[in-house]
Amino acid sequence: MFKIVKAEFLAQDIKLFQIEAPRIAKKRKAGQFVIIRLDEHGERIPLTIADSDPEKGTITIVVQGVGKTTKALNLKETGDTIMDVVGPLGEPSHIEKFGTAVSIGGGVGTAIAYPTAKALKEAGNYVITINGARSKDLVILEEEMKQVSDEAYITTDDGSYGFHGFVTQKLQALIDEGKKLDFVLAIGPIPMMKAVADVTRPYGIKTVVSLNPIMVDGTGMCGGCRVIVNGQSKFACVDGPEFDAHGVDFHNLADRNKMYSVYEKEALEKFEHECKLDKKIEAIENAG
Amino acid sequence: MNQLTPKERMKIPRHSMIEQDPAERSRNFSEVNLGYTPELAIEEAQRCLQCPKPTCVAGCPVNIQIKDFITLIAEGDFIGAVKKIKEDNALPAICGRVCPQEEQCEEACVVGKRGEPVAIGYLERFVADYERESGKIDVPEVKVSNGKKVAIVGSGPAGLSCAKDLREKGYEVTVFEALHELGGVLVYGIPEFRLPKEIVRTEIDGLKRMGVKFETDAIIGRVFTVDELMEEEGYDAVFLGVGAGLPWFLGIEGENLNGVYSANEFLTRVNLMKAYQFPEYDSPILDCHNKNVAVFGGGNTAMDAVRTSLRLGAKNAYIVYRRSEKEMPARVEEIKHAKEEGVQFMLLTNPVRLIGDDEGWLKGMELIKMELGEPDESGRRRPIPIEGSNFTVDIDVAVIAIGNGPNPLVTQTTPEIETSRRGTIVVDPETMKTSKKGVFAGGDIVTGGATVILAMGAGRKAAAAIDHYLQNGAW
Numbered sequence: 001m002f003k004i005v006k007a008e009f010l011a012q013d014i015k016l017f018q019i020e021a022p023r024i025a026k027k028r029k030a031g032q033f034v035i036i037r038l039d040e041h042g043e044r045i046p047l048t049i050a051d052s053d054p055e056k057g058t059i060t061i062v063v064q065g066v067g068k069t070t071k072a073l074n075l076k077e078t079g080d081t082i083m084d085v086v087g088p089l090g091e092p093s094h095i096e097k098f099g100t101a102v103s104i105g106g107g108v109g110t111a112i113a114y115p116t117a118k119a120l121k122e123a124g125n126y127v128i129t130i131n132g133a134r135s136k137d138l139v140i141l142e143e144e145m146k147q148v149s150d151e152a153y154i155t156t157d158d159g160s161y162g163f164h165g166f167v168t169q170k171l172q173a174l175i176d177e178g179k180k181l182d183f184v185l186a187i188g189p190i191p192m193m194k195a196v197a198d199v200t201r202p203y204g205i206k207t208v209v210s211l212n213p214i215m216v217d218g219t220g221m222c223g224g225c226r227v228i229v230n231g232q233s234k235f236a237c238v239d240g241p242e243f244d245a246h247g248v249d250f251h252n253l254a255d256r257n258k259m260y261s262v263y264e265k266e267a268l269e270k271f272e273h274e275c276k277l278d279k280k281i282e283a284i285e286n287a288g
Numbered sequence: 289m290n291q292l293t294p295k296e297r298m299k300i301p302r303h304s305m306i307e308q309d310p311a312e313r314s315r316n317f318s319e320v321n322l323g324y325t326p327e328l329a330i331e332e333a334q335r336c337l338q339c340p341k342p343t344c345v346a347g348c349p350v351n352i353q354i355k356d357f358i359t360l361i362a363e364g365d366f367i368g369a370v371k372k373i374k375e376d377n378a379l380p381a382i383c384g385r386v387c388p389q390e391e392q393c394e395e396a397c398v399v400g401k402r403g404e405p406v407a408i409g410y411l412e413r414f415v416a417d418y419e420r421e422s423g424k425i426d427v428p429e430v431k432v433s434n435g436k437k438v439a440i441v442g443s444g445p446a447g448l449s450c451a452k453d454l455r456e457k458g459y460e461v462t463v464f465e466a467l468h469e470l471g472g473v474l475v476y477g478i479p480e481f482r483l484p485k486e487i488v489r490t491e492i493d494g495l496k497r498m499g500v501k502f503e504t505d506a507i508i509g510r511v512f513t514v515d516e517l518m519e520e521e522g523y524d525a526v527f528l529g530v531g532a533g534l535p536w537f538l539g540i541e542g543e544n545l546n547g548v549y550s551a552n553e554f555l556t557r558v559n560l561m562k563a564y565q566f567p568e569y570d571s572p573i574l575d576c577h578n579k580n581v582a583v584f585g586g587g588n589t590a591m592d593a594v595r596t597s598l599r600l601g602a603k604n605a606y607i608v609y610r611r612s613e614k615e616m617p618a619r620v621e622e623i624k625h626a627k628e629e630g631v632q633f634m635l636l637t638n639p640v641r642l643i644g645d646d647e648g649w650l651k652g653m654e655l656i657k658m659e660l661g662e663p664d665e666s667g668r669r670r671p672i673p674i675e676g677s678n679f680t681v682d683i684d685v686a687v688i689a690i691g692n693g694p695n696p697l698v699t700q701t702t703p704e705i706e707t708s709r710r711g712t713i714v715v716d717p718e719t720m721k722t723s724k725k726g727v728f729a730g731g732d733i734v735t736g737g738a739t740v741i742l743a744m745g746a747g748r749k750a751a752a753a754i755d756h757y758l759q760n761g762a763w
Contacts, residue, residue: 023511037468043561043570044468069570084468086505216561216571219466219507220695221533222553228544233537238697252544255648259546263572270567 002085005058007078010140011133013065014108015074016050022057024049024087030119031093031210031242034059035218037084038072045069046215046237048112049088059087062111062140068267089218090241093119098206099182101125102174103149104167104196106132106188110141112210113187118148125183126150130170132188136161168195181205186245190254197245207245211236213253214260228252294337302404303332314598314629317480317564321385324414326366333362336406339398344408347396349745350449352376354393354408361411367422370415374428377744378452379445379491381420382474384413385483387741388619420490427497431458436758439464439523441508441698444472446529446731446743446750448492451500453751459758461500462523466507469560472531474740476560477552479592481599482622485559509697514705518726525726525754528705528713529747532732534693538584542642543688547574547650551585551593551689558596574685577601582653582681584608584639585689586616587737591623593687594631605631606681610638610658610671636660636671640678642686652682692737705729712736720750725763728754 006018024034033048051060065071076082093116101120105113110131121127129149133139134157146152154162155170163170167188175181184207186196193209200207213225213236220238227236230247234240306322307313313320324332336358344354352373360369373380389395389409397405419425438454440447443465451461469475471488496502508514508530517523535550537543554573557563561571581597583590586609597605607626609616612635616623627633636658643652657677660669694711706714706723713722713729720728730746732738757763 023506027511041562041569043572084505086466086468086507088510089507216553216556217467219533220697221535222556223535223537223550224553226537226544233544252648256544256546258648259574260572263566267567267570267572 001081001083004076004078004080004082005056007076007080010062010111011138013074014062014111014138014140015065016060016062016111017073017076018053018058018060019082019085020057021059021085021087022054024085025052025057025059026054028052028059028088029092030095030115032088032090033218033241034061034085034087035089035215036061036073036082036086038069039083042083043069044084044216044218046089046212046218048115048210048241050111050114059085062108064108067264068271071268072271086218090237091239093185093242094208095119095123097124099125100128100180101183101185102128102130102171102181104130104132104171104184104186104188105145106167106186106192107134107138108140109188109192109210110145113185114141114144114148116185116187117145120183120185121148121150128174128179128181129153130155130167132156132167132170132192133161134158166195167192168199171196171199175199175203184208184245185210185242190250190257193245193248194250197248197250201246208242209245209248210241211243211248211253212241213256227256292334297335297337298399298402300331300335302335302407303328303410305410310625310628310630313481314595315601317599319484320481320625323417324410326364326418329361329366329411329414330364332407332411333358335399336362337398343396343398344393344406347393349392349741350377350748352393352412357415358406358408358411361415366415366418367424367426369411370419371426373412373415374426376748378428378449378495379744380412381416381487381491382445382483383741383744384409384411384416385487386478386739388739390620392741420487425490425494427494428452428456430456430498433460434458436460436524437462437522438525438527438754438758439517439521440527440529441514442466442472442529442531442731442733443470443492443502444529444531444731444743445474445740446531446747447472447527448495449744449747450527450529450730450751450754451747452495452498453748454754455495455498455500457751457755459755463500463502464506464508464512465502465504467560468504470502470504476556477589477592479555479559479596481595482592507697509701514698514702514724514727524758525728527747527750527754528698528722528727528729528733529731529743530695530698530733531743532692532712532737533695535688536691536693537688538639538690540639540641542644542650545642545644545650546648547684548642548686549688551583551589551687552692554593554687555589555596558600564600573600575601576685578603579684580604580606580682581685581687582606582608582639582683583687583689585691586611586618587689587691588618588622590687590689591618591626593689595626595629597685597687598629598631602685606634606683607631608634608637608639608653608655610636611660611668612636615668638671638673643680650684650686652680653686654678654680692732694733694736702727710736718749719753719756720746721753721757721763726757
């Protein structure tokens with residue numbers, strides 16, 4: 001059992017958790033992830049480690065409630081427990097002094113990009129961060145990002161805060177200004193990562209993406225997370241999750257991530273139905 | 289039992305086990321074999337000729353005192369019999385179910401030279417089940433702690449048997465397991481209908497009661513390297529029983545289509561994650577109802593996967609195997625069960641490519657007919673494609689069960705440990721010592737994919753060598 005020592009919402013449906021996991025906290029490096037299982041009937045899902053405190057023995061994860069498991073997790077509060085947390089998994093981000101490094105985070109991807117942006121800064125890079133959200137109320141980790149950036153930009157799709165437009169438009173604008181970019185890291189939804197790869201490709205800017213395929217064990221024993229990179233099949237859990245963006249077959253990744261969408265919907269509907277029932281029972285009990 | 293003459297014993301026919309009806313069982317996950325009754329067990333035990341020099345014992349990789357335990361069964365002392373087995377084997381309910389006895393103890397049985405061998409496996413299973421159902425499971429005696437610590441990496445059959453032997457000798461034993469459940473292939477690989485998970489849990493509980501410590505969610509190579517286990521965590525020796533869990537793929541077109549699984553993923557979802565009980569359990573598996581499922585391969589894993597697909601509702605379940613039935617590595621009993629349940633065998637057939645639709649879903653497979661040529665290095669006749677014999681079959685789900693390689697996570701992070709070209713760990717076959725002082729290895733990580741009982745045998749051998757090393761310190 002792994003204890004949650006802090007739980008707080010960063011934005012609607014996006015929650016930060018600090019979890020007691022001293023061994024993982026001590027060992028983890030930027031870019032690595034954990035697999036968690038909430039309870040006896042739970043599934044195993046991968047979540048990137050956004051931060052850690054080896055002294056306190058905690059790791060931080062940031063979770064967006066999109067399906068059954070993430071929504072159930074986001075109901076957890078300080079003091080609750082998670083049955084299984086295993087990690088650190090995956091290869092750490094490859095960090096070196098590239099020169100000017102751009103970290104791009106889309107939505108909850110901002111939290112995943114954070115540790116790598118921090119590591120890039122510590123390695124002596126000039127760090128530019130671009131973090132995108134649909135609207136102002138969904139912007140997360142703005143302060144944290146500023147602290148690890150030489151230049152920090154927020155973009156919103158609706159223009160309610162920061163730059164009006166997509167992260168790729170901001171990236172293109174930087175290139176058009178004549179900034180010499182040496183390295184780009186992009187983490188977020190598949191269409192966003194693909195769009196970033198398309199922007200940097202003609203300029204030959206080294207670009208890395210952190211892929212998010214479906215995983216089961218996360219230790220290389222099933223190949224459920226296989227992705228095609230430069231025409232070759234790779235296991236994202238052990239060979240990645242970071243890969244050369246210009247070699248990734250995003251189309252295949254997008255198709256594969258839809259494999260269980262029918263089941264995901266069914267599980268979520270059942271969960272939400274049960275939540276409603278629980279609330280009704282609670283209301284009756286309180287009234288009684 | 290002294291009344292019976294050998295001749296009379298030879299006249300008793302081998303008793304088969306009671307089985308669930310094929311039509312019914314192919315749609316449920318309950319165990320297929322239902323075991324012996326006490327009466328059947330006693331009669332079967334009477335078939336044993338009590339050879340003065342029993343050859344069966346040498347056929348058992350952990351050298352169970354077979355003659356002695358069978359004598360006790362014939363006398364009706366079932367609990368005494370299981371105690372006798374447990375002197376050499378911690379997991380009799382498991383071994384009695386999944387060992388290929390026909391190639392081991394029963395192959396060596398003298399009765400088998402003239403008729404059917406004594407059903408040693410069924411008897412082992414019977415007494416283990418009898419003990420468990422009696423609710424009075426005996427815990428083997430443990431020597432007073434000698435203060436020495438041994439880390440065991442992996443809780444599969446090799447690690448469990450090594451842990452048991454070392455604990456009995458008084459070592460402080462901790463088993464590290466990467467997954468959330470203990471048992472390795474016993475829990476994620478072998479299906480419920482061959483090996484109920486409740487039985488695995490009970491047998492492992494026995495080890496816990498002996499004082500073996502277990503840590504799940506602990507992935508060695510990531511949370512601790514082998515060096516850290518020895519230098520920082522204070523372990524005097526390490527046994528690596530991490531198995532061969534890296535699935536091989538075919539390397540053909542269409543392998544990344546939706547609906548294509550490795551057998552490891554397919555079986556892990558069903559067995560470990562209980563996806564067949566979705567949405568009671570959260571992990572999904574593609575619905576196989578009225579679908580066509582093809583499994584590539586001819587080993588036990590392939591049989592487990594194809595029989596699982598029937599239980600998930602498959603309309604047609606195919607085995608696609610490039611050699612003929614004679615060369616199949618699967619157990620005869622598993623092939624028989626698969627056929628009874630309605631699995632269709634496409635022999636001397638190999639997949640050429642997998643065919644998908646516009647949205648990336650598997651729709652069919654292109655196959656080619658094979659013929660057998662000269663024997664290859666494995667001693668089996670090499671399959672050769674027959675040109676122009678290609679044909680296609682509609683399928684919705686494909687499972688690749690052509691074998692596994694060793695998982696490189698531990699060896700990558702401990703380069704001192706010598707590995708072969710195939711990635712397996714190189715050991716001294718007598719002592720299971722690796723090239724790194726204090727580190728031993730055994731099971732599939734040394735041999736490549738093999739059997740549960742061979743892994744257990746390797747675990748025992750390593751335990752003896754670890755004891756020897758820690759007693760005299762010489763490497």
